[in-house]
Amino acid sequence: xxxxxxxxxxxxxxxxxxxxxxxxxxxSRRNPIISYFIRFKNLLLEAILLILAVWAxxxxxxYVADLFWHLYLETMMGxxxxxxxxxxxxxxxxxxxxxxxxxxxxxxxxxxxFSIGIAAFGRITHINRYFYMSLGxxxxxxxxxxxxxxxxxxYIHIKYLQDFNWELTFLLAAFPTYCLFMNCFKYAEKLLxxxxxxxxxxxxxxxxxxxxxxxITKKII
Numbered sequence: 001x002x003x004x005x006x007x008x009x010x011x012x013x014x015x016x017x018x019x020x021x022x023x024x025x026x027x028s029r030r031n032p033i034i035s036y037f038i039r040f041k042n043l044l045l046e047a048i049l050l051i052l053a054v055w056a057x058x059x060x061x062x063y064v065a066d067l068f069w070h071l072y073l074e075t076m077m078g079x080x081x082x083x084x085x086x087x088x089x090x091x092x093x094x095x096x097x098x099x100x101x102x103x104x105x106x107x108x109x110x111x112x113x114f115s116i117g118i119a120a121f122g123r124i125t126h127i128n129r130y131f132y133m134s135l136g137x138x139x140x141x142x143x144x145x146x147x148x149x150x151x152x153x154x155y156i157h158i159k160y161l162q163d164f165n166w167e168l169t170f171l172l173a174a175f176p177t178y179c180l181f182m183n184c185f186k187y188a189e190k191l192l193x194x195x196x197x198x199x200x201x202x203x204x205x206x207x208x209x210x211x212x213x214x215x216i217t218k219k220i221i
Contacts, residue, residue: 036191043187051112054179058104061175066096091163106160111152111176112184118148119181119188124195132185140182149177 069092072078082089095103122128132144153173157166 040191043190047112047183047187050180050183051108054111054176055105055108057179058108058172058176059101062096062100062104066100069093069096088165091161091165092168095161095164103160107152107156107172108176108180110156110159111148111173112180114152114155115148115177115181115184116187118151119185120192122185123188123192126194126196128185128189129194133189141178144185145178145181148181149174152177 073082119128122132132140135143149170153166153170156173157164157169161169161172
């Protein structure tokens with residue numbers, strides 16, 4: 001009976017040691033996989049909060065624009081604008097009469113997706129290292145902000161605001177793009193490897209697989 005209890009106690013101790021080893025090596029924050037998922041979770045939460053904040057500000061700006069537009073139409077200059085440029089006035093009126101919450105969400109999400117997509121591509125292909133990270137704030141705003149705003153506004157113009165003036169669409173896309181794109185480059189840098197790192201990991205993984213294959217074949221033969 002004592003031997004049986006001793007055997008059970010030894011088994012329990014072994015299971016505790018195995019669990020401790022598993023927790024230390026696989027569930028620890030020092031584990032690169034766990035560390036990556038924690039970093040991914042934190043950055044995802046940050047990105048969601050940032051998108052919601054930008055969406056709210058864009059929505060407020062659209063409501064303010066709608067208010068000033070109707071005040072402008074009450075003036076003599078606004079009536080002349082409506083008389084001389086009926087197509088532009090109708091396009092503005094139609095855009096501001098839509099669901100502004102949905103419109104602001106589409107503009108913000110489009111700006112984020114284009115920015116994170118281009119940032120991810122630039123990170124993997126080393127473009128960010130040489131043409132983004134080395135730039136100062138003003139250069140980033142000029143050399144990256146304006147093209148990203150142009151791409152975003154072009155897509156919004158084609159997809160959602162076909163009758164809207166392209167210059168005004170550019171202005172609509174500028175604020176969310178400038179608020180989001182630098183954070184998108186930060187997310188890409190922290191979450192994605194460069195192609196050189198991917199090739200290095202792939203080469204090491206291939207060597208390990210080849211070594212394991214040679215060991216297995218030797219034992220079989």
